Amino acid sequence: MWSWVRSWGLSAVRAIFVHLVIDAQDILIILVTPVDTEPTRDAVTYWDIAEMPPTGDDPLNALIVRLAAAYQEPGLLKFHLDDVGSAAGRAAGLADPGLRVGTRDVVLTAGDHLCVYVLEWTLHHLDLVAYLPDMGEPPVEGLARSREMLERIAGAAFPASFSDEDALLVGTERRAPTDAEKAELDLPAAKFPLHLG
Incomplete structure (x- = not known):
């Protein structure tokens, strides 16, 4: 999803932070706007798989870039993410997992909707680590759950020799597999990388 910003350096960090702010706002809105209809998708079938990685031409991506540029002071962006993100976290903890929501x-x-964000935010955490290695890795549980979801989305599993982090990075084309990894991938290579949208 973010291959089009990975060459931007620290401006990519701001873009990812803005995207996380928008996601947190979405969680707050969606959790307080339940619907009466039956679920049409779950945390795995929610994802659309694109043939090619995004180019950044999507209107939402363009908005994210403009918003990121508007945050001249990084501390303001951090404050905004801490504020909205904390509220989204509290709302998620209070939500009934069986509540039906629309997006x-x-x-x-609501449980499946929040699982979607476990995968998305784990991937974005890895994106940030690429630029800010001192920030620390995503939680082990989040990495394991995200790998499991990615494999279920693809209908194929990575070899056990792949760490959860490497499976996520290679599986979403955040980095290219090494020659040794390519040899191990074998048949699942046809399923990866996934361009999640």
Whole structure:
């Protein structure tokens, strides 16, 4: 999803932070706007798989870039993410996992909707680590859950020799596999990388 910003350096960090702010706002809105219809997707079937990685031409991506540029003071962006992100975290902890919510013209349970964000935010945490290695790795549980979800989305598993982090990075084309990894991938290589949208 973010291959188009990975060459931007620290401006990419601001873009990712803005994206996380928008995600946190979405969580708050969605969790307080339940729907009455039955779920149409779950945390795995929610994802659309694109043939090619995004180019950054999507209107939302353009908005994110403009918003990121507007935050001249990084501390303000950090404050905004801490503020909205903390509220989203509290709302997620209070939410009924079986609550039905709507987003992007689909209906999911709140539990599945939040699992979608476990995968997305784990990937974005890895994106940030690429630029800010001192920030620390994502939680082990989040990495394991995200790998499991990615493999279920693909319908194929990575070899056990791949760490959860390497499976996520290679599986979403955040880095190219080494020659040794290519040899191990074998048949699952046809399923990866996944361009999640």
